[in-house]
Amino acid sequence: MLKNIYLAGTAILMAGAASAADLPRREAPPPVFVPVPVFTWTGFYLGTHSSYAFSDNQTIRTVGNNNGAGGITNTVLNVQQLRRPPTLRSEQDGFGNIGGGIGYNYQFTPGSGFVVGVETDVTWTDIHKRYAYFGPVIPGVNLVPDPSIFRQRLDYLGTVQGRLGYAFDRFLVYGTGGFAYGNVDYGAFFASGTNVPAYTGRYNGIETGYVYGGGIEYAIPTDSFLNRFNFIGSFLGASAITLKAEYLRYDLGSRNVVVAATGLTAATGSYTSRFSTEGSIIRAGFNYKFGGL
Numbered sequence: 001m002l003k004n005i006y007l008a009g010t011a012i013l014m015a016g017a018a019s020a021a022d023l024p025r026r027e028a029p030p031p032v033f034v035p036v037p038v039f040t041w042t043g044f045y046l047g048t049h050s051s052y053a054f055s056d057n058q059t060i061r062t063v064g065n066n067n068g069a070g071g072i073t074n075t076v077l078n079v080q081q082l083r084r085p086p087t088l089r090s091e092q093d094g095f096g097n098i099g100g101g102i103g104y105n106y107q108f109t110p111g112s113g114f115v116v117g118v119e120t121d122v123t124w125t126d127i128h129k130r131y132a133y134f135g136p137v138i139p140g141v142n143l144v145p146d147p148s149i150f151r152q153r154l155d156y157l158g159t160v161q162g163r164l165g166y167a168f169d170r171f172l173v174y175g176t177g178g179f180a181y182g183n184v185d186y187g188a189f190f191a192s193g194t195n196v197p198a199y200t201g202r203y204n205g206i207e208t209g210y211v212y213g214g215g216i217e218y219a220i221p222t223d224s225f226l227n228r229f230n231f232i233g234s235f236l237g238a239s240a241i242t243l244k245a246e247y248l249r250y251d252l253g254s255r256n257v258v259v260a261a262t263g264l265t266a267a268t269g270s271y272t273s274r275f276s277t278e279g280s281i282i283r284a285g286f287n288y289k290f291g292g293l
Contacts, residue, residue, distance in 0.1 A: 039219060040110040041117075041167050042291065043239065046102040049285025053125045053154070054093035058276050060131075060150055061087050062188075062259075066269035073261075073269040083135035083146050084190060084271060090152050092127045092279070099123035099283065107167055115172060117163040123283065128153035128185070144193035153185040154277055157250060159211050170219040172242075177212035180250045186275040188259045198267040201259035207252040207277060215246025219289070238288035251278040 062084055064075030078084050101121025108114050129152060134145035158181045165174025184207050190199035219242045259271040 038110040039170055039240075041105045041107040041115045041172055041219075041289075042110075043289050044102070044104050044291055045242070045287040045289045046100070047242075047244075047285055047287030048098060048100045049121075049123070049244070049283045051096035051099060051123050051125065051281050051283045052094070053096055053123075053127050053157070053279055053281040055091050055127075055277075055279030057278060058090040058092070058152070059087055060085075060090050060152070060273055060275055062148075062271055062273045064269070064271055071268075073267050075269045075271050079271070081136070081138055081141075083138070083142070084148050085133045085135075088131055088133060088150060090129065090131065090150070090275070092129045092152065092154070094125075094127045096281075097124035097126055099285075103163070105163070112168050113166070115163070115165045115167050115174065117165075117174075118161070119163060119176070120158070120160045122156055122158040123281065124156045125154050125182075125281070126156070142193050146193055147191045147195065149187075149189040149191070150273070151185070151187040152275060152277075154252075155183040155185070157182040157211075157281065159248070159250075161211065170221065172217040172219075173214075174217070175212075175214040176246070176248070178210070179208070180211035180252060181206055181208045182250075182252055182277070183207075184252065184255070184275075184277050186255060186257050186273075188257060188271075188273045190259060190271070192265050192267070196265050197262050198265045199259045199261055199271060201257045201271075201273065203255055203257045203275075207255065209250065209252040209278075211248050211250040213246060213248035215244055215283075217242050217244040217287070238290055240289040242287045242289055243285075244287060245284045246282075248281045248283070249279075250281065253277070 064079045066072045066075045068074030079086050103119030105115050105117035131150045133148040161176045161178035163174050163176045165172050185204045187202045192198050219240045254276040257273050261268050
C-alpha cells in the first residue's frame with residue numbers, strides 16, 4: 001500500500017516539473033541599440049584668431065619725372081646719380097592684433113569625405129615700417145647726403161574665400177583662395193641736405209587683390225576636457241568647437257604715389273614712387289560650429 005502511494009506521488013511531481021518546463025521563460029528585454037552620432041562639418045561657424053604676417057618680396061621703385069628742361073629740377077638725373085633710390089626693399093613683419101570671421105561648410109558624406117565652404121574674415125595686422133636712405137655726396141651738387149624717407153603700413157587684411165577640403169572624421173585639411181582687400185598707407189619724404197622737406201607724397205586707402213593658401217582644422221570631441229571651457233559656445237548654442245591653423249599668401253597689387261615739390265626749397269618737378277603690398281600671413285585660432293548632426 002505504501003509502495004503504491006510513493007509511486008503515485010513521484011508521478012505527480014514529475015508531471016508538475018514537465019508542465020513547468022513548458023511555461024515561457026521570463027527574460028530581460030534586449031538592450032536598445034543607440035548608434036554613435038557621426039560627426040559632420042556641415043553648418044555655419046564663427047570664430048577668432050591671432051596672426052603673424054611677413055613680407056619677402058616688396059620693393060619701392062622711384063623714378064624722376066623731369067629731365068631738367070625749362071629750368072625744372074632734373075629729377076631723372078637725381079635718380080640716376082642715386083641721390084634718390086631707384087629701388088628699395090620694403091620688408092615688414094610682426095604679430096597682428098585679433099581677427100575674426102564667419103563661414104559655412106557643407107560635407108557631402110558625414111564621417112570622412114569632401115567638404116566645400118565659403119568664408120569671410122578680417123585680420124587687424126597693423127604691420128608698418130619706416131625706411132631711410134642717404135644718397136652720395138656729389139661735388140658741385142650737394143655738400144651732405146640728401147635723406148629720403150619712406151614708410152609703408154598695412155592696417156588690416158580682409159578676405160572672401162572659397163574652401164575645398166577633405167575630412168578625416170574630426171580632422172579637416174583644406175585649400176582656400178579668393179578675394180583680398182586691406183587698408184594701406186604709403187608715404188615718401190625727400191629732404192635736402194638741411195633736412196628741409198623738398199618733396200612729399202602720400203596715399204592712404206583700400207587696395208584689393210587676391211589670396212590663397214591652406215590649413216588644418218580639428219573638432220574637439222564633446223567629452224574632451226577642453227570643452228569644459230566652452231562657455232561662450234554653450235551660451236550661443238554651438239554644437240562643437242574647432243581649432244585651426246592656416247597659411248595664406250596675399251597680394252594687394254601696386255600703387256604709384258606722386259612725390260611732388262613742397263615749395264619750401266628751390267627744388268621743382270616731381271618723382272613717382274611705386275609701392276606694392278604682398279606677403280604671407282600665418283593664423284591660428286578657433287571656431288564655434290553651429291548645426292549638423
